[in-house]
Amino acid sequence: MNSHTEQPGAKVNRLLTKNILSGSAAKIGYLLTRFFIPPFVLMHVGIERYGIWATCFILVAYLGVSTVGISNVYLKYVAEYDARKEYDRANSLLSTGIFITLPVSILLFVGVWFTWPQLIGLLHINPVLQTDAREVALTVIGVYLGSIGISAFRDALMGSQKISTLQGTWVIGYLLETFFIWYLVSNGRGIRGLVEAFLIRNVVENVLNIILAYRKLPWLHISWRNFDMCNIRTIFHFGGAVQMMSLLSIVLDSIERAIAVPLIGVGGAGLLEIGTKLPTMAVLLPNSFSTAFLPAASYLSGGINCIQERGAIVSQLYLRGARYMNFTSAYFCAFLALFPTAILSVWLHQKFEGITLILVVFAVTTQLHLLTGPGTSILKGIGRPWQELRYSGANIVLLLITLPLTRLIFGQWSTSVIAIGVCSATVLASAYFLFYANRLLSVSFAPYLRKVLLPGTIPYLAAGLLAWPANYLVAGSSRLVGFAWLCATGVLYTVLVVAIAYFSALAAEEKVKLSSTWNSLTVRYFNMPDRSQLSSKPIASAGITA
Secondary structure (H helix, E strand, O other), rough: OOOOOHHHHHHHHHHHHHHHHHHHHHHHHHHHHHHHHHHHHHHHHHHHHHHHHHHHHHHHHHHHHHHHHHHHHHHHHHHHHHHHOOOHHHHHHHHHHHHHHHHHHHHHHHHHHHHHHEEEEEEHHHHHHHHHHHHHEEEEEEHHHHHHHHHHHHHHHHHHHHHHHHHHHHHHHHHHHHHHHHHHHHHHHHHHHHHHHHHHHHHHHHHHHHHHHHHHHHOOHHHHHHHHHHHHHHHHHHHHHHHHHHHHHHHHHHHHHHHHHHHHHHHHHHHHHHHHHHHHHHHHHHHHHHHHHOOOHHHHHHOOOOOOHHHHHHHHHHHHHHHHHHHHHHHHHHHHOOHHHHHHHHHHOOOOOOOHHHHHHHHHHHHHHOOOOOHHHHHHHOOOOOHHHHHHHHHHHHHHHHHHHHHHHHOOOOOHHHHHHHHHHHHHHHHHHHHHHHHHOOOOOOHHHHHHHHHHHHHHHHHHHHHHHHHHHHOOOOHHHHHHHHHHHHHHHHHHHHHHHHHHHHOOOHHHHHHHHHHHHHHHHHHOEEEOOOOOOOOOOOOOOO
């Protein structure tokens, strides 16, 4: 059926699947490149300089929050305007947003430039490293703020649910960055090489996104003539709410490193950055779901007038997305949580105090944190961004209890104490938000337990069967032999997860879809004959399959 005549639910279902699959494929490549960068950089620059690099991105995150709310405004309202074919309103919103964010970004950069002496004092950076820190920080901040200023082109594509189109530019960008990190750092550029590679990546991605936006969106027209003061109210009403939530989210995402800098120094922040690196990378693939939820929910809000019908479809979207997102995140997080010794001995090949504990607790916590993603994204998409405060606000309140409590129990500040305190608060806040979101989106506990929570335990069962022999064999081997053992373990682990899931968790229609997808892939990429005529269960014209 032509995309111009199909019902909103069917169109969202089709585009959601396409966007998730393309995003997942792109992020697998990203994960592979990011896996090898930290040990390579550590070998050349050391933990303290790496800590400076990590600290710079804390500053970037806090500065970027001043304009990040508008990105969600673009996503939500472009999706709604696209559903109603109101392209003049979309152009007016995007043009207004650009002419607001660019001046704000410039002013923020000028402010950082003039206040840098005060900022460097707060970071307690070794005087020997302060010159490098200034160059790195100002370049990273400038690049990041500049990218936010022209993010309307990227967000217009995302709001129009052309997320798969963006994946190509992202892949080109991170591959270029990986190459230049290897080339520049290995030739003595140190952390300056990291920032130069970051600059190249962002310039290339932004240029390509602008070109693609004009090619893929024939209606797009950015001009100062489209500036409309009426859009400022929309931007500040919805964007302000998202901005507040984003500030809290950034605080929570970087809290362990922000606390570590004044209490145990940039070296401690660097260690926490390394310990949380793999769980952070594990977030990327499941986040392909959350990225697609906001414009999908907004499109439904703009395309379906019946409140009851829209609510039922959004609830199905939430349950379906949470199911697949939880299983995907559990696949990565269970592997990290139950094979920490094997992974760290191969990945870093050097020992850091407390890093195994940091990896384990953040891996498990990351899965629970990701479970809140479908709820927060869909609630933003239907115009209720303040509901995220139920998660981030509760998390901050709990941090005020768990951090002093862990310090009291262990008697001193350390990376492990900070990790345990932060993760305890996140686990409790996640449980509270999930209870609230399920009630708000009319999803009862029984189907949520059966369809979402129980499948997420399967990877832990599979990993538990292999954990002891894998950790023992890898830790007692050379790095190369250990890598071979770890790869073999990963393959066996994957086979076990798929087998257990197939026979115990997949519904009949999911098995049909899986077989059909596998058949089409073998036909397309391996030139094998089409031996299956199975097709997925027909999608209701205005529904989303759960």
